Amino acid sequence: MQKQDTGKKIMRLGIIALMVALAIAYMRTNKAVADTSKGLLGNIFATSTGHSGASGAVAAYPQDRVLTDEEVFQLASTMTRMVGLNADQFIVLATAYIESNFTPWAERYEAHINDYSVGIMQVLVGTASDLYAKGYTAMGKPSRAALKRPEVSMYFGAAYMDWLRRSYPARSLEWYVRAYNGGAGHNYSTATGVYWQKFKTAYAMWSDTAGVTIRTGG
Numbered sequence: 001m002q003k004q005d006t007g008k009k010i011m012r013l014g015i016i017a018l019m020v021a022l023a024i025a026y027m028r029t030n031k032a033v034a035d036t037s038k039g040l041l042g043n044i045f046a047t048s049t050g051h052s053g054a055s056g057a058v059a060a061y062p063q064d065r066v067l068t069d070e071e072v073f074q075l076a077s078t079m080t081r082m083v084g085l086n087a088d089q090f091i092v093l094a095t096a097y098i099e100s101n102f103t104p105w106a107e108r109y110e111a112h113i114n115d116y117s118v119g120i121m122q123v124l125v126g127t128a129s130d131l132y133a134k135g136y137t138a139m140g141k142p143s144r145a146a147l148k149r150p151e152v153s154m155y156f157g158a159a160y161m162d163w164l165r166r167s168y169p170a171r172s173l174e175w176y177v178r179a180y181n182g183g184a185g186h187n188y189s190t191a192t193g194v195y196w197q198k199f200k201t202a203y204a205m206w207s208d209t210a211g212v213t214i215r216t217g218g
Contacts, residue, residue, distance in 0.1 A: 059151070061075060061104070061149070062150075063104045063148055065104075066104075067104065069097075069102070072096050073089055073093050073206075076096070078154075079155045079157075080162075082138055082155065083155065083158045084162060085162040087165075088207070090206050090207040091203065092158060092161070094199055094203040094207075096120045099122035100121070100122055104119060106119065106122060113126070118148060119148050119149070119153025121153045121154055121158075125144050131159045131160060138155065139151065140152075161180060174196055177196055178193070178195060178196050181196075182195070
């Protein structure tokens with residue numbers, strides 16, 4: 001009888017040990033899956049914000065030559081995602097073309113406001129600084145020199161478009177394009193009308209092949 005009890009105890013201990021081992025293995029497996037998922041989420045977050053740890057994840061584009069349309073389109077795709085702008089990249093591409101002809105070092109002094117329009121998106125230094133203060137900070141604090149970097153100018157250009165869309169929802173493409181050029185309060189001036197015509201011509205050069213239609217009016 002004692003031998004049978006001893007055998008049962010040994011069997012119970014064996015079962016308990018097996019259950020403990022299985023539990024440990026289960027916990028380790030779950031931890032590995034969780035760590036992998038965390039890594040994937042971290043990579044997604046880095047892509048959407050332009051940061052991976054302490055260093056920026058956005059590739060630097062050349063500043064000493066005119067960019068190709070393929071480079072600008074790729075950059076537009078990256079920066080619109082970064083700022084959360086759900087927009088057709090051809091809009092950004094066409095804007096960069098008429099603003100600077102894809103020239104990173106393009107710069108124009110705006111005497112009437114004592115400011116500079118800089119870079120491939122010709123963003124005003126003051127506008128970029130305002131956007132930075134509003135939370136568009138992924139590319140760091142803007143400056144006249146920094147905006148000559150294509151990725152920085154594109155980021156703040158896309159950020160301005162995003163701010164316009166959020167601040168003035170449900171407007172037409174024409175309204176947003178003219179507001180980008182003249183500001184929300186001056187977007188129906190004669191100058192912005194000329195800008196809109198230039199935009200439509202530039203936009204058609206690329207978007208026709210993609211079957212995109214420009215919505216005008218209002």
